[in-house]
Amino acid sequence: MVGNSVGSNGHYWLSAGSLSVLEEEVIGNWGTGTLTQTGGVNFAATTLYLGRYFESNGTYQLSGTGELSADEQYVGCAEGTGVFTQDGGTNHVGTMLYVGHGLFANGTYDLNDGDLTANHETIGNYEGTGTFTQNGGSNTITGSLFVGYDPGSSGTYELRGDGQLSATREYIGYEGSGTFTQSGGMNTVQNTLYIRSETTDQSAVYNLSGGTLSTGSIEIDAEAGTAAFNLSDAGHLSAEAIYVGVNGHGEFTIGSATAEAVVADRIHFGSDSTLLCAPGATVRMAGASFENENDSAAALAGLSELTLIFEGGEVVDLFEVAGNDLGAVAAGFVGNFALDTLQLGNTDAGHIQLIDAFDNSLTSASPEALYVERLILLAGAFIDFNDLNLYYLNGGTPKQLFLGDANLDGQVDTIDVSILAANWGQHTTWAAGDFDGSGIVDQLDAAILAANWGAATALYGESTATTVPEPSCCVLLFGCSGAFVLRCRRRLVCS
Ligand SMILES: [Ca+2]
Numbered sequence: 001m002v003g004n005s006v007g008s009n010g011h012y013w014l015s016a017g018s019l020s021v022l023e024e025e026v027i028g029n030w031g032t033g034t035l036t037q038t039g040g041v042n043f044a045a046t047t048l049y050l051g052r053y054f055e056s057n058g059t060y061q062l063s064g065t066g067e068l069s070a071d072e073q074y075v076g077c078a079e080g081t082g083v084f085t086q087d088g089g090t091n092h093v094g095t096m097l098y099v100g101h102g103l104f105a106n107g108t109y110d111l112n113d114g115d116l117t118a119n120h121e122t123i124g125n126y127e128g129t130g131t132f133t134q135n136g137g138s139n140t141i142t143g144s145l146f147v148g149y150d151p152g153s154s155g156t157y158e159l160r161g162d163g164q165l166s167a168t169r170e171y172i173g174y175e176g177s178g179t180f181t182q183s184g185g186m187n188t189v190q191n192t193l194y195i196r197s198e199t200t201d202q203s204a205v206y207n208l209s210g211g212t213l214s215t216g217s218i219e220i221d222a223e224a225g226t227a228a229f230n231l232s233d234a235g236h237l238s239a240e241a242i243y244v245g246v247n248g249h250g251e252f253t254i255g256s257a258t259a260e261a262v263v264a265d266r267i268h269f270g271s272d273s274t275l276l277c278a279p280g281a282t283v284r285m286a287g288a289s290f291e292n293e294n295d296s297a298a299a300l301a302g303l304s305e306l307t308l309i310f311e312g313g314e315v316v317d318l319f320e321v322a323g324n325d326l327g328a329v330a331a332g333f334v335g336n337f338a339l340d341t342l343q344l345g346n347t348d349a350g351h352i353q354l355i356d357a358f359d360n361s362l363t364s365a366s367p368e369a370l371y372v373e374r375l376i377l378l379a380g381a382f383i384d385f386n387d388l389n390l391y392y393l394n395g396g397t398p399k400q401l402f403l404g405d406a407n408l409d410g411q412v413d414t415i416d417v418s419i420l421a422a423n424w425g426q427h428t429t430w431a432a433g434d435f436d437g438s439g440i441v442d443q444l445d446a447a448i449l450a451a452n453w454g455a456a457t458a459l460y461g462e463s464t465a466t467t468v469p470e471p472s473c474c475v476l477l478f479g480c481s482g483a484f485v486l487r488c489r490r491r492l493v494c495s
């Protein structure tokens with residue numbers, strides 16, 4: 001025991017050899033204690049306390065080649081104050097590390113270099129206040145990290161520099177208040193990152209402005225209070241799935257165009273979700289579906305600034321359409337779940353199927369539609385409309401997208417035929433007539449064009465135009481083989 005009684009002040013230096021304590025090891029019991037370890041081994045068989053009781057102060061300074069291990073560690077316990085500064089060495093916690101445990105307890109852990117391992121870590125516990133600041137080194141948690149989990153507790157984790165953190169699960173908030181601020185380093189969550197608030201006036205927030213967060217799922221929900229994920233600046237998010245506002249209110253914000261987000265399986269906006277985006281905000285959908293159960297276009301207003309890039313290759317990603325199908329009119333692009341930019345293709349091809357699995361626009365009875373300000377179809381682009389409508393602007397008047405409309409002028413006509421003929425047999429894109437994303441312009445594309453021949457964006461008030469009789473050139477194109485197409489192509493080229 002170092003700093004045992006009230007008013008006492010003790011200091012223990014360990015630079016070599018070993019210190020072995022078979023029962024509790026206490027630095028600052030009722031008084032003030034400091035242990036400075038620059039080398040050697042400190043083994044506490046049961047529990048290490050730093051600042052154990054009322055107004056006690058315990059400080060541990062670990063650096064160099066020092067090795068510390070204890071089954072449990074309390075940094076600030078029961079109205080005490082604990083400070084752990086690790087500039088090197090190894091700290092191994094068998095079961096649980098508590099930083100700020102108990103009412104009026106205050107715990108601080110600064111990890112600047114070296115390694116920390118634990119089964120679980122809780123920052124702010126049992127009405128205590130805990131702060132963990134990681135500027136470097138590694139923090140490896142085989143189980144869970146809790147930041148402000150218990151009622152009345154408050155926890156803060158700051159990850160900066162080149163710090164490495166990993167855990168199976170991470171809980172930001174829950175019944176207390178938790179804030180995770182990452183401006184650098186790497187946070188790897190094997191399973192799920194929970195950002196959750198269950199208590200009024202509490203908050204659970206993850207701010208990612210630099211470094212990388214790599215996680216399985218993220219779940220953002222507040223039954224009461226606030227739950228929010230904020231991505232900005234140089235932050236990089238890589239997630240299997242993101243669930244926003246499924247079991248309570250959840251807020252997802254992309255605050256800068258420079259931030260990166262890649263999703264591998266799905267983004268799901270629940271019935272009580274909010275999306276805010278800065279202009280240019282982008283999410284790369286690497287085989288991910290876009291799911292939406294929200295009936296408030298205003299709550300997902302961020303869609304109007306968002307670019308979604310589908311690049312899942314052969315995977316066909318589902319896209320929930322949510323807009324009231326008003327036809328190809330300007331009003332459809334305002335407050336109607338309209339997306340700023342839909343891009344198909346990037347590092348790999350983009351394939352999507354429109355679906356209408358949820359009734360998002362409650363005032364409309366008809367199937368819903370997708371409105372996008374800007375439509376970009378790169379190599380391999382494929383859209384299965386699934387009998388649903390997609391409208392776009394691309395800087396001009398509202399148009400409906402049809403298969404076969406190579407030049408994106410809102411209608412399938414002889415111009416599209418000539419484009420297709422001019423690119424026959426070529427490896428090329430939608431704009432050159434590859435409507436099925438196969439990478440080559442061939443009979444299948446001609447058949448698609450034929451099937452949509454005469455489709456045209458309806459003028460306001462009209463129903464969508466239907467197929468009109470095919471001209472002779474198209475009969476040749478679609479009814480026959482490539483030989484006829486070539487003939488037709490020559491004719492088009494020469495005429
Ligand atoms: Ca829908």
Ligand SMILES: [Ca+2]
Binds near residue numbers: 412416
């Ligand atoms: Ca056209």
Ligand SMILES: [Ca+2]
Binds near residue numbers: 433442
């Ligand atoms: Ca093709």
